[in-house]
Amino acid sequence: MQPLDWTGSLAFLNPVTMAAALALLAALLVQTVLSALAPDTPATAPTRVVAETPRALALADLAVRLLFVTLVILVLVYPMVGALLPPEQGGIIGALTRRFLPVWIALGITFALSVRYKRRLGLYGKLFDSTIGMIGFGLVMFWVFTAIFSDLIITQDVLEQVSRMKNKAPGTALPDGSGWYLLGGDHLGRDVFSRMVAGSRIVILIAPFATIFAFMVGITLGLPAGYYGGRLDSILSFLANLILAFPVILLFYLLVTPEIVQTGMPQYLAVVLFLFPIIFLLTMVNSRFRVNPPRRNLLVAVIVVLGGYVYLSLISEPDSAIAILPSAVDAISMPGNILIVFVSVVFVNAPTVFRIVRGIVMDIKTRDYVAAAQTRGERPWYIMIWEILPNARGPLIVDFCLRIGYTTILLGTLGFFGLGLSPESPDWGSTINAGRKLMTIAQHPAIVPALALMSLVLGLNLLADGLREESLRD
């Protein structure tokens, strides 16, 4: 079979696209310089002065807009037309677009439904009023759907090594003619594209859950620290600062080593950290339904049984330091190295969340509605969870998005140093680490996961930015 090139039979468009891109760059530069030199029209002035836009600037604006639209159309033509052409003519871009078909369909449905019903969806719906937020949401959902459908998307087995495909360029055909390595082969002859897609599953699974756990720990400790203040606050803040004073990498090197796994310490840490979500849910239910004992008892029982079961099966692992549940009942099996990665990421994030929650609570507790609740005779935990926390949700949601991105970066860092996850694992950090060692021979094994990680984190940051803007507008 013929090797594929990037654009296939659409290659005749390349010069046009290049020219449009260069022209757009030039126009953007001109526009930025002109707008910086333009007479000042302060947005903050009491009465908005409608100043004349200089002719040159208006022209540059028009050029940027036209060129941008042209470029977008051109860039969209490659994947769309490429996907419809037969594989040999569609090029790599066309083939990739076809592989991602389930993701495009899912993305389309999500966006169509969300835009249609955006007025009824609260803060989530408002996201679709901001372009930045929508781009961010699109990028994030792209990777979420990629993770969900990864079994449908991958073209080769993640661990299969074809020795003749070592370090081969993107689009190289397999020797047996069964297909192509769309984004090339890595140093062991594995398919870079399939590994990148499979790696998204690891990130999308670990990063949000680790962030949720970090938030549970941070909120459960931050609420009382901010609300009561005093000695409790001093002790907790001191502990948080203790953890924060460690450079993250040093902490990882101290925590995520085979020696530490041997001592069973990650499991002991997990015993403590995984308890917090249950504590949080119990206090939440208890403070709300304290006056309605039958209902409260029912809910508490449900949480204790369900949460307890999940908790036990998370922390216990046969043949390790903690093996409470027999393996037959152990529903969630977390291998030691995944557990330690998870625990250490939670451990690193929790103190920062604690500080944020504590700060917000200290601010909100001086508000009138808190005083009203206190006068009404509400219990402290009711005030903290049902009065203060809902009013702190704006900044917390924004920070949640940013923190998932940061957690993704941390996971990549762990992989980059070969800590925790096995070197065979297709996660992005490990693949970047494996690829960087051969940068002079083949660049794509490192670049593909690097771009994937960057786009996910960028999406999360843009999403957070959009959310911040929209929640400020309330």
Added chain:
Amino acid sequence: MLTFLVRRTFVMLLTALCLTFVVFVLTNLPPNLEKLAKTEAGSRISDAEVESWLERNGFARPMLLRYGEWMGVVPGWRNEQDGKVTGRCIQPGQDPATAPRFCGVLQGYWGFSTFFKAPVGEKIAYHLGLTGILMFWVMVVMVPMALLIGVLAGMREGSRLDRTLSTFSIASTATPEYVSGVLLIAVFASSMFGLKWFKGTATGAMNDVTFENFALPVLTIALYGTGYIARMTRASMAEVMTSQYIRTARLKGLSFRTIVLRHALRNALIAPFTVIMLQFPWLLNGVVIVETLFSYKGFGWTLVQAAGNNDIQLLLGCSVVAVMVVLATQLISDIGYVLLNPRIRIS
């Protein structure tokens, strides 16, 4: 002010004490010691031999006591075997009678690195110096760039310039060092586009810093930090620009340039100062990644080697230095904030 300083310093020392103890415990766990015994005395020794090796080399004593020894507040261990006295404070070939009783960090003795076969203090000082050069250039590139971007974006909030620059800073905070480093090497130092402008390694920079071998590592660290500082500067600048005295200056008819340079800039730069100081712990992360990526044998590289080779004394030394750097910058940023901001008075 003095009580504030004293209290802050006291808390800092307490934190340092706790942290060094935590690090000491984590690096001296039984599996670590067992591995050390096996690398030092041969990998095929039996469990009993491991025990006796640890016994002979003073590792079998209680953790707290050994921490005291390491700090230099408890006399170092001594062992007499076959008429030969060995001990923590007795160098090979030294007469036991002349050796000091205490030897620890407080006396300036950091231990002996098993990986480099050299005193830890010397090794750390040398590699820290190399990292110092890297950090200096990072600061020279990063701080002016970040402040400029932040001020330009914040002086007209919501303008087109602001949107362009803000997007740039968001993108730069979304690109961790191991991503931007790999991309920069691919574009500027490999055969991919044929632009071999720079070198993909910075090993040569240890002896002789040139633009060619140092530009990529410096840029890689600076890029990630720039976005964050720029966003903080932008927020602070935007806040200052909406304040009353800026409006007064506007109504007085001052030109925009004078308002920004004379009135707004000074107040807008207080918050970024703290942020820049607090960036040091983050830069330390970047340094470790970049030094590994570009094989520049500085402090971060030493830390990775120490951790990877179970070099307990060296890892302890590196950890103490890293933690002290973080704590010192926190203290400086606190003091600086008080000094710079006349609105904060500490009684």
